Amino acid sequence: MNAHRRTRAGILTGLAGALLLVAAAASAAPAVNNIEAGRALAFDRAKGNCLACHALPGGTQAGDVGPALPMKGVTFQQMFQTKEKLVAFLSDPEKLFPYANMPEFGKNKVLTHQELEQVADYLWSLK
Amino acid sequence: MKKWLVPIVVVALAGNSIAANAVNWWDLGNTKVGPEQTLQQFHEYFKQQFPNMPLEKYALGAYAFSPQLYAQYQEAMQFNPGDLTLSEGQKLWDSKFKNGKTYASCYPDGGKGVAAHYPMFDSKTKQVVTIGMSINACRKANGEAPLSYGSQDMIALQTYLGSLSNGMPVDVQVKGPGAVKAFEEGKAYFFMKRGQLNFSCASCHVAYAGKYLRDQIISPVVGQSAHFPTYRAAWSAVNTLQKRMEGCDKKVGAQPEKLESVDYRNLEYFMSYLSNGIKMNVPGYRP
Numbered sequence: 001m002n003a004h005r006r007t008r009a010g011i012l013t014g015l016a017g018a019l020l021l022v023a024a025a026a027s028a029a030p031a032v033n034n035i036e037a038g039r040a041l042a043f044d045r046a047k048g049n050c051l052a053c054h055a056l057p058g059g060t061q062a063g064d065v066g067p068a069l070p071m072k073g074v075t076f077q078q079m080f081q082t083k084e085k086l087v088a089f090l091s092d093p094e095k096l097f098p099y100a101n102m103p104e105f106g107k108n109k110v111l112t113h114q115e116l117e118q119v120a121d122y123l124w125s126l127k
Numbered sequence: 128m129k130k131w132l133v134p135i136v137v138v139a140l141a142g143n144s145i146a147a148n149a150v151n152w153w154d155l156g157n158t159k160v161g162p163e164q165t166l167q168q169f170h171e172y173f174k175q176q177f178p179n180m181p182l183e184k185y186a187l188g189a190y191a192f193s194p195q196l197y198a199q200y201q202e203a204m205q206f207n208p209g210d211l212t213l214s215e216g217q218k219l220w221d222s223k224f225k226n227g228k229t230y231a232s233c234y235p236d237g238g239k240g241v242a243a244h245y246p247m248f249d250s251k252t253k254q255v256v257t258i259g260m261s262i263n264a265c266r267k268a269n270g271e272a273p274l275s276y277g278s279q280d281m282i283a284l285q286t287y288l289g290s291l292s293n294g295m296p297v298d299v300q301v302k303g304p305g306a307v308k309a310f311e312e313g314k315a316y317f318f319m320k321r322g323q324l325n326f327s328c329a330s331c332h333v334a335y336a337g338k339y340l341r342d343q344i345i346s347p348v349v350g351q352s353a354h355f356p357t358y359r360a361a362w363s364a365v366n367t368l369q370k371r372m373e374g375c376d377k378k379v380g381a382q383p384e385k386l387e388s389v390d391y392r393n394l395e396y397f398m399s400y401l402s403n404g405i406k407m408n409v410p411g412y413r414p
Contacts, residue, residue: 061341063338063339064339065338065339099153101334103325108324
């Protein structure tokens with residue numbers, strides 16, 4: 001009887017813990033729709049148009065003037081450490097690399113800050 | 128020396144020697160070196176990029192980089208739709224002004240080989256004169272009203288006069304301080320980043336020549352002027368190099384200039400000089 005009760009309690013605690021974990025994961029990782037939205041922006045010729053210069057997984061008619069993404073041997077996490085730094089790079093690439101041949105997506109208002117964050121979420125998810 | 132050290136040293140030395148001589152595309156934009164050295168540096172840069180490509184092949188633009196595309200080009204050139212504009216131009220060229228003269232009377236040798244030397248710098252007016260301007264100057268001298276730049280008749284005449292230099296190498300002269308100043312201003316325009324997308328002409332046509340932008344190969348600047356006016360499938364028509372500049376300016380989100388503006392003429396002067404030595408082929412055919 002005691003053993004039975006203990007088991008029930010254990011299951012309940014376990015369930016509560018699992019729920020907490022799911023909640024924690026949801027707040028740390030971007031919502032799936034953010035990644036999807038970022039991908040759509042990256043592929044859209046009138047928006048990010050990343051494919052004009054970079055190959056991306058699943059993209060067609062991609063250019064090759066910039067490196068294929070994700071880059072071989074270095075992840076976005078290794079390169080930028082935080083997603084905020086990736087957003088800052090997309091916003092004004094010349095600030096980080098003076099000879100960058102890349103549009104200043106944020107500084108020149110090609111994309112909004114929210115859109116840049118979505119693109120960053122998408123790029124962050126590439127492995 | 129330890130065995131494993133040898134390859135490392137060899138690689139390091141090779142790396143150093145390449146780095147010492149490599150021409151960086153952004154260093155080509157120096158507007159103090161003058162035309163001769165500019166041309167030399169551009170030739171050296173492209174030679175490093177494409178060691179097996181002879182200079183005359185630059186006349187093919189993007190087609191030089193893909194055998195499949197080149198096969199399509201050869202087929203298209205058997206009946207270049209641009210030839211219709213060429214024959215329109217010939218008709219206009221041969222028709223008489225009210226005074227009984229023709230365009231041929233304005234040019235040495237009836238216009239043969241003339242376009243290969245254009246644009247040229249006029250030291251009297253201190254500005255770059257293009258083929259289009261020379262056509263209007265000819266009309267004025269014969270009591271005719273000028274044609275507007277970009278009009279069908281003007282394009283057809285530019286095309287025909289250009290074709291009278293076909294097979295001859297581009298030979299643009301930049302001599303004297305005024306000419307050099309115009310050349311350097313054209314060079315500055317070429318290297319200046321502009322527009323919402325923040326690209327210069329050089330960003331693509333120097334740095335990324337031969338590479339793909341989406342599904343299109345980027346042509347190198349060397350050789351571009353030699354086939355204009357050109358038929359472009361994207362236009363379904365023949366048009367001029369300056370029309371193409373307008374298109375590029377618009378694509379990068381910059382304010383395009385008017386045809387035959389000072390900037391566009393200086394830019395055409397600079398670009399044409401970079402094509403010196405490459406054979407004219409007007410009208411060209413491009414995707």
